[in-house]
Amino acid sequence: MKIAFTNVDFKSFTGPNQFSFKLATQFEAMGHDISNGLTDEDTDINLVIIESFNFPENVPTVLRLDGIWFKPDDFMTKNAGIFATYNEADGIIFQSEFDKKMIEKHFGARDDIPTCVIRNGTFVKKFDTENIDLEWLNNIRNDFNKIFVASSQWTNRSHKRLHEAIRFVDEYTKWDGYERCCLITMGESDKFEALTETKYSDKFTQIHLGNIPPAQTYVPYCYADWFIHLAYLDHCPNVAVDAIACQVPVICSSEGGTRELLFNSDKRKLGLIINEEPFDFELTDYTNPPKMTFTEEHFSIVRNGYDLQKDWVKHVHVKNVAKKYIDFFNEVKIAYKYRQ
Structure with missing residues (x-):
């Protein structure tokens, strides 16, 4: 599978970027093709981290959400990019049940597309x-x-x-x-x-x-x-x-x-x-x-x-987390093809 990561800096030490780096590394170990950004017309999945303003034609977009800004002040202003991406996505991955409940309460549930909760993973190590x-x-x-x-x-x-x-x-x-x-x-x-x-x-x-x-x-x-x-x-x-x-x-x-x-x-x-x-x-x-x-x-x-x-x-273990992502990508691809 060809997977494009969108809105990612693999060299950054921030949480979403670090997790994306681990996930991309595991995808490659599983034999999948990875790109940072959409570079290939044959891409199977556009995986957006948090938000994006680029929604390619003929490629299903999966949004992997972090949390949202949930202070009362400037709620929609702070979340404008996330909200727009949320409504355009062809599949949504929440990183916790807590986030799913919070986001669906304030953004509305996307019952028209596949959604799921997949928690973060990492490289499992036990040091001597x-x-x-x-x-x-x-x-x-x-x-x-x-x-x-x-x-x-x-x-x-x-x-x-x-x-x-x-x-x-x-x-x-x-x-x-x-x-x-x-x-x-x-x-x-x-x-x-x-x-x-x-x-x-x-x-x-x-x-x-x-x-x-x-x-x-x-x-x-x-x-x-x-x-x-x-x-x-x-x-x-x-x-x-x-x-x-x-x-x-x-x-x-x-x-x-x-x-x-x-x-x-x-x-x-x-x-x-x-x-x-x-x-x-x-x-x-x-x-x-x-x-x-x-x-x-x-x-x-x-x-x-x-x-x-x-x-x-x-x-x-990111190996097990990555398998859940691939299973969900396949579900999104089927639903996306059915809707076309």
Whole structure:
């Protein structure tokens, strides 16, 4: 199959572009022809990432959606390109049930074309930590009983709730009273400089690495006991996908799409979901999220830990995700031909 990726920069480190790069790489490994943009009249599928203003004739367009802007202010203005693409597409892939429900509520359902939910995937890796020669990480593993990792672009993104991740680990150490904990944070931050250490107490230290290449983010994961991602109403974060791929259990909010990643095809739970007030899917200022409530039950689960097995994380392998994409492309092609 010849697949054109539209609105993609394979060299970019942003979430949609990084996932697109992994997906394209897997497509090629499966024997499909890939192009960045429409370059061939014989293209079978035009795969649009988020939005496009170019809809080729005689080639079905599949829209792979991220989330939408769902603040009340400028709702249609901010979403104009996405909305136009949504209404022109011949097939739509949502990256979470949360996004599907939110988008269909405010854009209307596209019952006239094939749609589906396919969550993000990554290259599944399990590193042998003993063979990674990083002295500082080895020291952290020796100096602390529990290691938490959090990763995002934090600057001007209060809904990612870095402060809540810090508060969770701080309250856990006070509740436990014994374990010394380290929170390793990655990503751009306007609060913490790269390669800095913040000591909150004798039992809790944060180390902020700053921006590091995506391929290197796997390394801290393989030292982690928990990946903590408390973002409010997030969609399908690649950082959580990567953590699960490294067999690291995830702590997340009950609201948004992240929680969906914590259940594999066997419905096995792969971490801790912290319940919040149910979201009503109305437009909201998600950059002003509510304060979370942490309980002894949460802390007890964290202390006991989760040991994720390799067979439990196959649902985030990009190989399996890519197969779902190809199956959906074939469904779209049949429906498209029928409508012509």
